[in-house]
Structure formats: C-alpha cells, structure tokens
Amino acid sequence: MGVWIGAGLLGLLASSWRTSFDRVALLLYLAAWGYAAVLLYRHLTNAPRVLAEVIRVPVDQILDNPFRIRVVPDPESVEGLARSIEAYGIIVPIQVRPRGDKYELISGQRRVLAAKRLGRAWVPALVRSLSDKEMLEVGLLDNVQRASLSQIEEARAFSRLSREFEALPERDLTASLGLDPVWVGVRERLLALPEVVQQAVILGTITSGHAQALVELTDPERQIEFLKKTCENRWDPQELARQIADHLAKNPAADAPQESAPPA
Numbered sequence: 001m002g003v004w005i006g007a008g009l010l011g012l013l014a015s016s017w018r019t020s021f022d023r024v025a026l027l028l029y030l031a032a033w034g035y036a037a038v039l040l041y042r043h044l045t046n047a048p049r050v051l052a053e054v055i056r057v058p059v060d061q062i063l064d065n066p067f068r069i070r071v072v073p074d075p076e077s078v079e080g081l082a083r084s085i086e087a088y089g090i091i092v093p094i095q096v097r098p099r100g101d102k103y104e105l106i107s108g109q110r111r112v113l114a115a116k117r118l119g120r121a122w123v124p125a126l127v128r129s130l131s132d133k134e135m136l137e138v139g140l141l142d143n144v145q146r147a148s149l150s151q152i153e154e155a156r157a158f159s160r161l162s163r164e165f166e167a168l169p170e171r172d173l174t175a176s177l178g179l180d181p182v183w184v185g186v187r188e189r190l191l192a193l194p195e196v197v198q199q200a201v202i203l204g205t206i207t208s209g210h211a212q213a214l215v216e217l218t219d220p221e222r223q224i225e226f227l228k229k230t231c232e233n234r235w236d237p238q239e240l241a242r243q244i245a246d247h248l249a250k251n252p253a254a255d256a257p258q259e260s261a262p263p264a
Contacts, residue, residue: 054093057103057125059115062096065105067136067160074204082114090115093124095138106130106138136160151208152201155187186212194220197227206230209237216244 094108105112106128115123130138136157190198190211197214200206210230214223226247230240 054124054126056122057096058122061102062112063099063102063104078110078113081110082117085114086118090124093126095128096125097128097130106135150201151187152190152198155191158184159191189215194224197223200227207237210240213237213241213244
C-alpha cells in the first residue's frame with residue numbers, strides 16, 4: 001500500500017518538475033524517490049523466505065540433511081516411488097538450502113533415492129534459506145503431516161529439537177509447531193524403551209502400538225522378553241497388551257527393575 005502511495009506521489013511531483021524547475025518541487029521529487037525506495041526495501045526484506053524459486057538441481061550436488069529424521073527409508077516405498085516417478089515424473093519438488101556450491105537436503109529423501117535409482121541426472125528443487133532450527137521444524141512437520149515416520153522417529157526428532165533450543169519452554173515449542181502436548185507426551189515415553197525395542201519399531205519389526213503396550217512394563221529386561229515373545233508368536237498390539245496385563249495381574253511386583261546389591 002505504502003509503495004503505491006509513494007509511487008503516486010512520485011508521479012505527481014515528476015510532472016510538476018517537468019513544467020517547473022523551482023527548488024521546492026525538485027527537493028520534494030527527490031524525497032518522494034527516497035521514501036518509495038525505503039518502502040520498497042522494507043517490503044522486500046520483510047517478505048517471507050519461504051517464497052523461493054524452483055530449479056533443477058543435479059543429484060550429485062545434493063548433500064544429506066544433517067538433521068535427518070528418518071533413519072531407514074523403507075526400500076519398498078522407495079521402489080514404488082521410483083515406478084511412479086518413471087511414469088509421471090517428480091510432481092512435488094524436493095526442498096533444499098544452499099551449502100557452498102552444493103545443496104543440503106531439507107525434505108524429499110525418498111524422492112532423491114528414487115531418482116538415483118532411475119539414473120536421473122537432476123531433480124526439481126525448491127531452494128530455501130533456512131536456519132538450523134527451521135530445518136528441524138520443517139523436517140519434523142513435513143513428516144508428521146504426511147504420517148511417514150514411526151512414533152520413535154517422531155519422538156527422537158522432537159527431543160533433538162528440544163535439546164537444540166532448550167531456552168524455549170516445551171509448551172511454547174509444541175505450540176509453535178502446532179503439536180498436541182498429548183502427542184508429545186506419548187512419544188517421549190517411547191524413548192524410555194530399550195534401544196533394541198526402539199530399533200524394532202523403526203525397522204518395522206513391530207508397530208508403534210506394540211511399543212505403547214511395552215511401555216506398561218518398567219523393567220527393560222521384561223520389555224525385551226515380551227518383544228521376543230511378540231516376534232515369535234506374531235502377536236498384534238491388542239494381544240500383546242492382553243499378555244502384559246495378565247503378566248502384571250499375576251506378578252504385580254515382578255516387573256520392578258532389579259536393584260544391584262550394595263557393595264560389601
């Protein structure tokens with residue numbers, strides 16, 4: 001709005017200057033130019049950085065995302081995506097940020113892997129200028145909104161974001177990301193599970209539902225024991241929950257972690 005006012009004033013003063021060369025008109029003319037330039041500068045510097053251009057980026061110039069959330073891309077999904085790209089191309093560009101003479105991946109890891117599998121030389125990419133904090137936020141939200149991460153991966157991403165920016169209270173962080181505090185609480189409980197259980201979720205050996213059932217056990221050894229039973233008997237989450245409930249009912253104190261004996 002201000003830019004158009006400045007431009008209109010500029011036009012009026014310019015016509016006055018063409019018909020009269022007095023000093024006042026000239027000074028006002030120059031002032032109008034300066035005012036319009038200031039407004040234009042403010043408009044450009046306040047423009048959102050997400051408005052970026054889409055370019056062709058060679059796949060060999062794309063660096064891994066240092067804040068990558070997904071640890072193990074599903075090979076079957078990459079293969080399926082490769083078939084789709086071969087037939088229709090990459091419809092949604094990947095997102096990258098400049099890093100020297102190369103580009104750092106923000107989101108689109110599977111698309112890059114699928115393009116490499118097809119031998120593509122380049123991929124369409126939206127080039128954005130993001131800070132490390134924004135990289136974490138975009139990666140987390142992009143995957144959560146597409147429901148493409150396991151709950152363990154989501155929990156690890158949010159935990160890392162919290163550690164990187166510990167000065168920001170958790171409630172403010174969840175609010176800025178538009179996340180439900182209950183969502184965060186459930187996933188943070190999963191991070192207390194033994195590493196072998198977490199890896200089983202990430203690799204798809206068990207589901208997040210299985211992991212939530214295992215959280216009811218507090219002894220890590222017991223959690224691993226029930227993980228093995230689940231794999232051997234192919235229990236679904238509901239059956240695992242029933243087995244754990246029966247175990248706790250019959251052995252109310254059996255799940256307490258064993259304390260090491262005090263030194264003699």
